Amino acid sequence: MNTAGVRALARIRARADGRGGTCLPVLESDGPLALRRTRGSPAEAHVLLVGAMSGPLGGDRLTVRADVEPGARLRLGSAAATLALPGRHPDEARYDVRLTVGAGGELHWLPQQLISVTGSGLRLTTDIGLARGARLVFREEQVLGRAGERPGTLTSRLTVRIAGRTVLDQELACGPGAPGGWDGPAVLGGHRAVGQLVVARPEFEENPVAAGELGEGAAILPLPGPAVLVTAVAPDALRLRRLLDEALSSLVPSRG
Template sequence: MSLRATARIVADAGGGLPLLESDGPLAVRRTRATGPYTRVTVVGAMSAPLGGDRLAIETEVRDGARLLVDSAAATLALPGRGDAPAAYDIRLTVGDRAALRWLPEQLVSARGSDLRMRTTVELAATARLVLREEQILGRHGEETGTLSTRLTVRRAGRPLLDQELAYGPGAPGGWDGGAVLSGHRAVGQLLVVDPEFEAKPVASRPLAENAVLTPLAGPAGLVTAVAADALQLRRVLDEALGALAPA
């Protein structure tokens, strides 16, 4: 039997969490923070998403608030009993002078799974965002499942980024070819949006053998990377995060 679950997080400028609502396999917990950000950790309460599941996390960072959201472990997409794909929607809203650091652990696409993931972000003109996505295509020694992801970001009501990726059986041909993954099984990106980049835009440059920083048409930079495994991918993205958006 498939699941329907939506977790909700609301952070305010005083460091409070007026809404922290868990649902089904998505347990959200306030955890100890060492910096200026209020911290919430997503804890998987059961195996999910399975085929047919419909999961969502809705997060609102109100004006002037600072919120860090991470997760306790990787998310593992698994096959279900039927043929229906699973869906995982992330909806983020960041207000004026607010900041969100969205730093979950990796998403692992297990063999036989089929997951459609959608992340939608609405930013105020003065908002700041750090968003990391990491996908691991298959567990150790196995083929990947089917995974499609879409990241849509709007700033002050205008499009900033709209990107869609697809991997595995059923994805458009060439996804594993030399022009895309070239045999790598870990892929990720780091998006940093900061109004300070308007005065000093980021410069396009390679960051590693298989990673590059690209400025966007707005106060933002996008790091994209592929790697042999999750450890190498995280190392590249952590180095980029330290350079672009130190805590």
């Protein structure tokens, strides 16, 4: 039986242009993944990921790769939430994100929420490699089911390396078929929105951030490197975004 779904790759490469700005020598996408450059600033390139088709669907294999070269700055978002949907093929969908940032480079990865729809199956893997001196703001938000519906099966894994050293490697599985306890008090506690924020800044080496709670439903944990992890759970996507935005504003000074 042929269970192959759509295969699609989106690639971005950001490069310092030698004049204090950032150019995009590579901006390629196909299938349900469409990349659009939007108005940014002279120093920072802005890109939106636009869903050109429904997906990911069962059996799909989608990959997004963003490489930020030394000294370049890239901000990447998405135009709308991503819906993991059931499809004709019985296999789970896969969504792979690969991010690298060179020394002195900066990446803000700020997509909209991923919503796990009833009957869907998705495995999301994110692999981030940072050179020493790189800066990162990475936000990930997952909503388990649309309003009034049960979630699909969602497995997400996040790995972060700094200067070749793994500082974070964690996996969360939710929904039907996931190991028991995912909805219990030790994990989501009945909430239906879960998110995390990884912030890496060279300043954290001299001024480390202390572990602690960040209001109800959120906590901060220093990583073994100049980085921190914020995790949050909330009853809905709006509250989750508010928690993560408050955490980010406390960690990264506004540029005005």
